[in-house]
Amino acid sequence: MRIDILTLFPQAFQALVSFGIFQRSIDRKLISIDIHNIRDYTHDKHHTVDDYAYGGGAGMVLKPEPIFEAAESIKSDIPLEEGDGGLAIILLTPQGRLFSQQVALELSRYSHLILICGHYEGVDERVREHLITDEISIGDYVLSGGELAAMVVVDAVVRLLPGVLGSEASALDDSHTTGLLEYPQYTRPEVYRGWTVPEVLLSGDHARIARWRREQVIMRTLERRPELLDRASLSLEEKQLVSRLKQP
Ligand code: 6GU
Numbered sequence: 001m002r003i004d005i006l007t008l009f010p011q012a013f014q015a016l017v018s019f020g021i022f023q024r025s026i027d028r029k030l031i032s033i034d035i036h037n038i039r040d041y042t043h044d045k046h047h048t049v050d051d052y053a054y055g056g057g058a059g060m061v062l063k064p065e066p067i068f069e070a071a072e073s074i075k076s077d078i079p080l081e082e083g084d085g086g087l088a089i090i091l092l093t094p095q096g097r098l099f100s101q102q103v104a105l106e107l108s109r110y111s112h113l114i115l116i117c118g119h120y121e122g123v124d125e126r127v128r129e130h131l132i133t134d135e136i137s138i139g140d141y142v143l144s145g146g147e148l149a150a151m152v153v154v155d156a157v158v159r160l161l162p163g164v165l166g167s168e169a170s171a172l173d174d175s176h177t178t179g180l181l182e183y184p185q186y187t188r189p190e191v192y193r194g195w196t197v198p199e200v201l202l203s204g205d206h207a208r209i210a211r212w213r214r215e216q217v218i219m220r221t222l223e224r225r226p227e228l229l230d231r232a233s234l235s236l237e238e239k240q241l242v243s244r245l246k247q248p
Helices: 009-019 020-025 066-075 103-107 124-129 149-159 168-173 205-225 228-229 236-246
Strands: 001-009 032-037 050-051 060-062 089-099 114-118 135-136
Touching: 001 009, 001 066, 001 103, 001 149, 009 032, 009 149, 020 124, 020 149, 060 168, 066 114, 089 103, 089 149, 103 149, 114 149, 124 236, 135 149, 205 228, 205 236
Parallel strands: 001 032, 001 114, 089 114, 089 135
Antiparallel strands: 050 060
16 A cells, blocks of 8 residues: 655654554555655745635635645656556545544555645645545544644554554454454463452363453443444344343
């Protein structure tokens, strides 16, 4: 997968690309991540990226030209055979659709993502109307810019790509991939400050362990995120467990 990020703050992405899984994935050519400074696509002496809003109001708006030119310059150097069906051009904005594991999975199927980080009061509407194919928000709160959101999206998507994680199983078991939260994990020591590991995990009885974990998954989800259970596909036994746990 090829990932291009358009931003006014390229330095913000140093942390992302120096992170272990990204560096490894880049070295192994599973992904390429290129960061582009929107300012480099301006033509005036002052490298102007924003301007006052037509109609007035507080705050500046990102100008369309540098964003279009940056995206078009990236598009023009993609090999033809990849085609356009493999490309998503995504604007990170609090007005976008809510990001989730489901959306991450959807994006992981593209061969090329262009992520555009919004800033200031907003982005000229013509960028939305004529350039981007998707708008994503990472949650109902306001960030100063789309950079952190872009990193969240890249992290969640890249770890789903084949070969990126050491063990393919680990992504499948993750919280939210199953639609439910993960069971509690323990490692050595068996007793820490007097706090013990649940006996069942030391029993060596794999069927019992599997049952305990499944119960924990359901109890945890019911306690913390009950709305997730309504959407999950549960076995009859699991549904019975939910009803039992729901009893006062
Ligand atoms: Cl994608 N951008 C900004 N600026 N704020 C956000 C966001 C994005 N997602 C949640 N809050």
